[in-house]
Amino acid sequence: MLFFTAIKSDIKMNRFKYCFASVLFLFGAVVMAQEEGDVKEEREPGHYNQSKFKQLYEEFSTPNTYRSASGAPGPDYYQQQADYVMDIQLDDKNAKINGEETITYHNNSPDDLEFLWVQLDQNVRAKDSKSPLRNGNGVNIAYTAGNFAETYINEPFDGGFNIMSVTDESGKPLSYTINQTMMRINIPEALKSGEKISFSIKWWYNIPDHTVNRARSGFEYFPKDGNRAYVIAQFFPRMAVYSDVEGWQNHQFWGSGEFALPFGNYDVSITVPADHVLDATGELQNRDEVFSKEMMKRYKQAKKSYDKPVLIVTQEEAEAAEKGFATDTKTWKFKATNVRDYGFATSRKFIWDMQAVKIGSKDVMAVSLYPKEGNPLWEEQSTKAVAQTLITYSKHTFDYPYHKAISVHAKNQGMEYPMICWNYGRPNEDGTYSDRVKYGMISVIIHEVGHNFFPMIVNSDERQWGWMDEGLDTFMQYLAEQEFGENNPDVIAPNEKYPSRRGDPAKIVPYMAGDQSYISPIMSNPENVYQLGPNAYAKPATALNILRETVMGEELFDHAFKTYAQRWMFKHPTPEDFFRTMEDASAVDLDWYWRGWFYTTDYVDIGVSGVKKYYVSNKPTKEMEKYMADRNLTEADLPPLVYLAEEDSEDFEPELKGKSPTETSQNLKEFMMDNMSEAERAQVKEPKYFYEITFDKPGGIPMPLIVEYTYADGTTENVTYPPEIWRKNDAEVKRVMATEKELVGIVVDPKLETADIDTTNNSWPKKDEKSDFDQFKENIKGK
Amino acid sequence: MMKLIKARTMVLPLVLLLFLSFSSAHKFYVSVTNIVYSEEDSAFQITSRVFIDDLDKLLKERYGVEAKLATPNESKIAEEYIEKYFRTKFVVEMDGKIVAYNFLGKRYDNDVVICYLEIPNVDLSEVKQMSVQNEVLTDLFDEQKNVVHVKWKGNKKSFVLIRENNKGMLNL
Numbered sequence: 018m019l020f021f022t023a024i025k026s027d028i029k030m031n032r033f034k035y036c037f038a039s040v041l042f043l044f045g046a047v048v049m050a051q052e053e054g055d056v057k058e059e060r061e062p063g064h065y066n067q068s069k070f071k072q073l074y075e076e077f078s079t080p081n082t083y084r085s086a087s088g089a090p091g092p093d094y095y096q097q098q099a100d101y102v103m104d105i106q107l108d109d110k111n112a113k114i115n116g117e118e119t120i121t122y123h124n125n126s127p128d129d130l131e132f133l134w135v136q137l138d139q140n141v142r143a144k145d146s147k148s149p150l151r152n153g154n155g156v157n158i159a160y161t162a163g164n165f166a167e168t169y170i171n172e173p174f175d176g177g178f179n180i181m182s183v184t185d186e187s188g189k190p191l192s193y194t195i196n197q198t199m200m201r202i203n204i205p206e207a208l209k210s211g212e213k214i215s216f217s218i219k220w221w222y223n224i225p226d227h228t229v230n231r232a233r234s235g236f237e238y239f240p241k242d243g244n245r246a247y248v249i250a251q252f253f254p255r256m257a258v259y260s261d262v263e264g265w266q267n268h269q270f271w272g273s274g275e276f277a278l279p280f281g282n283y284d285v286s287i288t289v290p291a292d293h294v295l296d297a298t299g300e301l302q303n304r305d306e307v308f309s310k311e312m313m314k315r316y317k318q319a320k321k322s323y324d325k326p327v328l329i330v331t332q333e334e335a336e337a338a339e340k341g342f343a344t345d346t347k348t349w350k351f352k353a354t355n356v357r358d359y360g361f362a363t364s365r366k367f368i369w370d371m372q373a374v375k376i377g378s379k380d381v382m383a384v385s386l387y388p389k390e391g392n393p394l395w396e397e398q399s400t401k402a403v404a405q406t407l408i409t410y411s412k413h414t415f416d417y418p419y420h421k422a423i424s425v426h427a428k429n430q431g432m433e434y435p436m437i438c439w440n441y442g443r444p445n446e447d448g449t450y451s452d453r454v455k456y457g458m459i460s461v462i463i464h465e466v467g468h469n470f471f472p473m474i475v476n477s478d479e480r481q482w483g484w485m486d487e488g489l490d491t492f493m494q495y496l497a498e499q500e501f502g503e504n505n506p507d508v509i510a511p512n513e514k515y516p517s518r519r520g521d522p523a524k525i526v527p528y529m530a531g532d533q534s535y536i537s538p539i540m541s542n543p544e545n546v547y548q549l550g551p552n553a554y555a556k557p558a559t560a561l562n563i564l565r566e567t568v569m570g571e572e573l574f575d576h577a578f579k580t581y582a583q584r585w586m587f588k589h590p591t592p593e594d595f596f597r598t599m600e601d602a603s604a605v606d607l608d609w610y611w612r613g614w615f616y617t618t619d620y621v622d623i624g625v626s627g628v629k630k631y632y633v634s635n636k637p638t639k640e641m642e643k644y645m646a647d648r649n650l651t652e653a654d655l656p657p658l659v660y661l662a663e664e665d666s667e668d669f670e671p672e673l674k675g676k677s678p679t680e681t682s683q684n685l686k687e688f689m690m691d692n693m694s695e696a697e698r699a700q701v702k703e704p705k706y707f708y709e710i711t712f713d714k715p716g717g718i719p720m721p722l723i724v725e726y727t728y729a730d731g732t733t734e735n736v737t738y739p740p741e742i743w744r745k746n747d748a749e750v751k752r753v754m755a756t757e758k759e760l761v762g763i764v765v766d767p768k769l770e771t772a773d774i775d776t777t778n779n780s781w782p783k784k785d786e787k788s789d790f791d792q793f794k795e796n797i798k799g800k
Numbered sequence: 801m802m803k804l805i806k807a808r809t810m811v812l813p814l815v816l817l818l819f820l821s822f823s824s825a826h827k828f829y830v831s832v833t834n835i836v837y838s839e840e841d842s843a844f845q846i847t848s849r850v851f852i853d854d855l856d857k858l859l860k861e862r863y864g865v866e867a868k869l870a871t872p873n874e875s876k877i878a879e880e881y882i883e884k885y886f887r888t889k890f891v892v893e894m895d896g897k898i899v900a901y902n903f904l905g906k907r908y909d910n911d912v913v914i915c916y917l918e919i920p921n922v923d924l925s926e927v928k929q930m931s932v933q934n935e936v937l938t939d940l941f942d943e944q945k946n947v948v949h950v951k952w953k954g955n956k957k958s959f960v961l962i963r964e965n966n967k968g969m970l971n972l
């Protein structure tokens with residue numbers, strides 16, 4: 018408002034007036050101090066910085082030469098490398114795996130290592146595993162017979178690794194110590210910085226039925242045809258990560274905290290029954306030996322098919338193969354460069370399709386493997402979902418660097434490995450399926466294929482921080498699902514948008530509004546949280562979605578997120594590297610956001626608590642009169658002043674209503690005539706209505722204050738006050754609105770962008786919000 | 801890994817299941833029922849959220865009704881059977897006596913069907929104890945868990961009901 022600025026400069030010109038202005042400024046504080054003077058003096062104790070906007074220095078470790086303050090890898094950043102040469106034999110008859118591997122471990126760290134740690138994940142399923150003992154339980158009122166037998170009668174499944182030998186390069190035994198899921202190799206001499214060591218392990222284990230004990234890998238048995246479909250992972254002793262932040266990451270595998278693995282190159286031979294169809298991490302080296310001529314022909318077609326998948330093995334062929342039970346074997350040979358893990362799927366039941374996807378200047382193969390039990394859903398949707406995932410994720414991170422991505426159908430599974438993942442989504446036996454099954458399947462495929470980016474390539478430590486891959490992946494999953502919907506309107510009809518389960522702010526409200534004793538901050542270890550789903554998946558995904566849409570804006574967010582992905586591609590980031598990079602690349606101060614959303618269990622609740630209406634007056638208000646009387650001042654002693662009279666106070670006089678400020682304030686009129694030309698005065702639009710609006714914030718998380726003002730003529734105005742509006746008063750803030758039109762409504766967060774857990778306080782005048790129940794009841798009455 | 805499968809591998813104390821938000825319940829066999837006392841109407845207002853495909857399957861297996869819920873071809877008798885089923889499996893008692901409720905109807909919200917029930921004319925000052933038996937879908941799925949939240953006069957109480965433990969009691 019032009020004339021307000023002008024008054025300010027006038028005050029500066031006049032010394033007396035200037036002094037008065039400072040006195041007036043202190044006025045509120047003076048009165049308060051006088052009132053307190055009568056009370057017995059009790060000093061408030063001091064306190065540490067409690068601001069929600071306080072820097073995160075205490076939570077963050079100090080940047081160093083390994084990890085820079087910008088969030089990028091530092092000049093001395095290093096990571097270890099583990100290369101594997103493996104020979105794997107599947108014993109289909111007994112459901113066993115026999116394996117031999119030679120690990121070459123490169124010590125790129127500046128430290129000499131006295132011993133090496135190797136992960137034995139299958140030991141979580143050993144008979145003596147402590148994993149089932151870590152949770153308390155009690156006696157149920159009653160048990161189903163099956164449940165009772167499983168709990169108290171059946172022998173536990175013996176699924177641990179049986180280590181046959183650990184030998185050095187010359188074949189001599191190496192000493193080792195097994196502590197549950199971790200094995201320490203006691204090397205005779207320390208592995209010096211910059212050196213490498215090779216050693217070999219021979220082992221076998223019983224493959225679990227993953228549909229029974231819900232392992233992350235195993236087989237599913239199909240009683241109708243007597244076949245098994247295998248999805249195999251964590252099947253070999255794997256090197257633990259050694260890093261600048263954890264030393265050895267040898268936190269035990271208990272079941273919830275997933276994996277931490279170094280990158281390396283794999284050379285793997287897998288021997289399976291000759292009639293099996295197999296795919297795995299890495300490039301197939303002997304396609305000529307394992308493919309029939311017909312398969313080769315179809316494969317060449319698939320490499321040129323960009324719009325739809327080509328069947329390499331048809332359902333008819335797979336059904337014929339189901340009856341075979343070959344006794345001879347075939348060996349499939351793969352090489353994988355720069356991967357952090359290895360998985361494969363094999364069965365004679367598999368149908369196999371592929372298509373090419375253009376990613377940057379490269380072709381990537383989108384691949385699906387599924388038994389006939391997955392059809393017709395799988396032939397319709399799986400490869401399509403893989404292709405969409407590669408496109409959307411590549412756009413937001415980096416071009417997918419591997420040559421293929423495979424989606425394998427396994428009942429009840431949703432688990433990821435480099436280039437390959439297992440996914441659920443099984444139609445009924447008659448081939449029909451509900452929307453829940455269909456969307457569940459498409460979503461899980463997008464999610465698991467998406468894990469190629471986080472954590473397979475942006476290789477965070479899942480054992481320590483589940484949210485770093487699950488949260489980022491679930492966030493990206495939302496974007497990919499929405500694009501899948503846009504590109505496949507026929508698949509999602511009659512929905513207009515893909516019905517994503519996670520990402521929409523309103524969907525996280527029940528969790529964030531829940532019982533605080535069962536909520537953990539996102540920054541918690543996955544083994545120790547109450548609800549891993551919302552904790553590591555939905556809440557971080559929603560937090561990032563809100564950050565993108567509402568706090569930073571898509572442009573700034575997308576650039577920063579991409580910067581993070583590219584900085585840490587094929588490296589090991591920590592949470593701080595993510596937090597720092599998002600600020601570094603955007604110039605948006607986000608300490609308050611990380612603190613509120615990631616380090617605490619605070620929630621968002623912002624509302625409007627009061628509105629006062631004022632009119633311009635030439636007469637001092639009662640408060641002003643008292644102020645003058647206390648100081649023996651009269652109006653003549655003061656510069657010309659403009660007053661605002663509140664409508665509900667005794668200062669208010671009806672004739673003030675509906676008039677412009679220059680009509681009711683002689684002082685203002687004279688000032689404008691003295692200081693502005695006629696032309697300038699003609700330009701001025703005087704506000705007629707003055708409102709003092711109080712916004713309150715019962716929730717702990719500061720958020721942008723998004724307000725929609727509605728005027729008497731039906732028009733609306735949207736104002737977003739930055740989150741910093743809460744920096745000096747976390748509970749309440751006032752804003753004055755000077756408007757030409759009468760204000761009739763105020764709504765905070767009108768589009769439900771902030772996950773506000775209680776919207777009953779979001780409106781003025783207070784809306785009598787009908788409960789869902791009452792609304793429903795009213796609707797049926799109308800019918 | 802998709803969280804659902806993982807969570808199933810954990811032996812969660814029952815009480816924790818109360819706090820699973822419905823939106824993450826895919827692949828869980830869960831229903832969530834809210835029972836709220838409305839002072840204004842002197843009535844218990846009940847909303848029960850059940851997965852559409854679970855209920856569809858139930859109607860087919862139990863009654864042989866091809867309900868095709870939430871599709872343009874939804875069976876005209878579907879709602880009648882849903883009500884019939886609820887009356888068998890969802891029972892509220894006050895001070896030991898079964899109380900009648902009105903089955904107002906249902907609506908769909910994404911992949912769940914919300915059923916609206918009302919127990920009218922309840923004077924809370926005259927009721928000492930209430931019990932809620934919710935066996936919905938436990939006849940179809942061994943793993944079905946029915947979460948029930950009751951809210952009255954600023955009080956809250958929640959139950960997780962399963963086949964073997966199908967009834968929750970509370971003192972009003």
